[in-house]
Amino acid sequence: MGLLSICRPERRNALNLRVKRAIVEHLQRLGADAAVRAVVITGSDGYFVAGTDIAEMEHMSPTDHVLGATDEVFHVIRRSSKPVIAAVEGYALGGGCELALACDIVIAAEDARFGQPEIRVGIMPGAGGTQHLLRAAGRYKTLLWSLTGDMIPAREAYLANLVSELVPKGEALTRAMAIAEQIAGMPPLAVQSIRDAVRWGGDAPLESALAIERRLFERLFDSRDQKEGMRAFLEKRAPAYQGR
Missing domain, CATH: 1.10.12.10 (Lyase 2-enoyl-coa Hydratase, Chain  A, domain 2)
Incomplete structure (x- = not known):
């Protein structure tokens, strides 16, 4: 099994280009390792990923997004040859929500919060948020959450098919690793x-x-x-x- 932990506590694990590139590199390395049969992605310090780094993104142009391949990490997860499991504690917002929804299985603590609040800073989800929500929860929930930017409590996310399984606070990683171990024993x-x-x-x-x-x-x-x-x-x- 492979474990990828996002650790940027001073920004609640917000994704910047450096973190995204590091995730891509680690996922590609784990994908090439025949001994690794499942991968778990988690956050740290009580957060999964609280969003994308707005301070870095504020002055980016469309060309910057293209040249920087700012959505590459989400494609790498979706194209992974190994199952990828998200272990979510705390906030999974914006790019963090998209990161979780790009995974194959999402294990969330009961106090976790999901959401696509991009509209509140003048933009919209751009790495799968609207499309993953649409396919899991349907048109009306997707529009409600995307147009208001409201946070989605873990239980509501579970009932809307965004979450595979709910666990008590602090147990998401333990449960995700147990599932990864079980899958690793399969053909x-x-x-x-x-x-x-x-x-x-x-x-x-x-x-x-x-x-x-x-x-x-x-x-x-x-x-x-x-x-x-x-x-x-x-x-x-x-x-x-x-x-x-």
Whole structure:
């Protein structure tokens, strides 16, 4: 398992370009490590990520955003070959909310707060906020939250399908690591295929999505892990998966 902790306490872990680039570098390194089968992203000092650094962003031009690839970190998470789990304590606002929603699984403490408050500083979400909210919570909740900039309590976020599981305060990381460990024990090719089916199929028409799922299912029958998993089941022993 890999653990990536964002530590910028003086700014409540707000994302600036340096932090974003560091996250990208670490995610790429963890993605290339065959021994790492799941990644957990968390914050520090009671915060996940309180937003993007407004002081840095205030004077940026459209060209600065393009040249600085300010949204690259979110694409890297979505394209990751390993499951990425967000462990959220405290605030996950603006870019922090988008960072969490780019992950595959979101574990949140009961006192966590989500939100897209960009409208309150004259802009809008620009790294997936409106689109992830729309696909999870629907049009009306998305517009309510994005147009008011109000914070979303963790339980409301859970009921709106933005959060996978709620845990008591202070236990998000422990639970996320336990889930990562459980996933790490699963056959890697099947894990990746399930993620691909959900991500590719989520925006496709049903018949196309079913075809995607079926092809991924059939391909797994060429894997050693499929043979090992079924043989171990029949022999009543623990499987030894190799990711092949």
